[in-house]
Amino acid sequence: MKDFLRIKVLKMLIPNQKKELILKQMKDKMNKILNYFKNLVAKIRIGKANTEILDDITVEYYEKKINLYHIARIEVNHSNTILIKPWYTKILPAIEKSILKANLGLVTINNGKLIKIVIPNLTEERRKELIRMNTRKLEKAKIILRNIRKEYNQIIKFNIIDIDTVNIYKKHIDIVTREYICLIENIFNKKKQEIRRI
Missing domain, CATH: 1.10.132.20 (Ribosome-recycling factor)
Known part of the structure; x- marks a missing residue:
């Protein structure tokens, strides 16, 4: 129409x-x-940590897709490391799953309080x-x-x-x-x- x-x-x-x-x-x-x-x-940053690579990540939260930035603080920790600190730790597995599903080639480490993303060497x-x-x-x-x-x-x-x-x-x-x-x-x-x- x-x-x-x-x-x-x-x-x-x-x-x-x-x-x-x-x-x-x-x-x-x-x-x-x-x-x-x-x-x-x-957004494809090579060998360097940059939070922009996570701009399009959405997380399944209470049956809704929510942008990662709305449920967590994201910061560059070192030149090759990003830290994701969610407002609620219960959502950590869902965040990790969404990052892996995005297939960005990132290594995630979930310590129960935050997710550490290591940008691998090329x-x-x-x-x-x-x-x-x-x-x-x-x-x-x-x-x-x-x-x-x-x-x-x-x-x-x-x-x-x-x-x-x-x-x-x-x-x-x-x-x-x-x-x-x-x-x-x-x-x-x-x-x-x-x-x-x-």
Whole structure:
């Protein structure tokens, strides 16, 4: 129903809009994906403790998923150690389970009062795993960008009768999509070099 209404609105708008406005709408969507990917990759800290790696951890608490930061104090203890001090010690097992489930390659030590996370030294195998993990994220981001391209191609096709105009719009949509794919590939390649270098 939402899609139908959105297309209906666009159907009314497109005759009065220029190509630039349609491309701007598409770029806004693609920028969100680009920024999300950039933040995702930036969170991968290599060989150094940084609390940002735990930003997306949610914990099952009273049948609700709660962000780790809402139920515990998190601090960097040493250059390769993070301490997690929950408000209630009963939730320690659930926190540990969530961290391990996130598959971040972290070593957790639960002493009954807090969880100590040790950031392991970067082995060759760990480097390969980080690159594989980033490659999967890269491919997902590319798929989303291509889906946005597909969505806007359909909007154009649905709302514009003139085939030449449709082809011009599609050409510009393809150019913008390639630009954004290139941008996320550059982010990925920089991170890959960082992983291999350290």
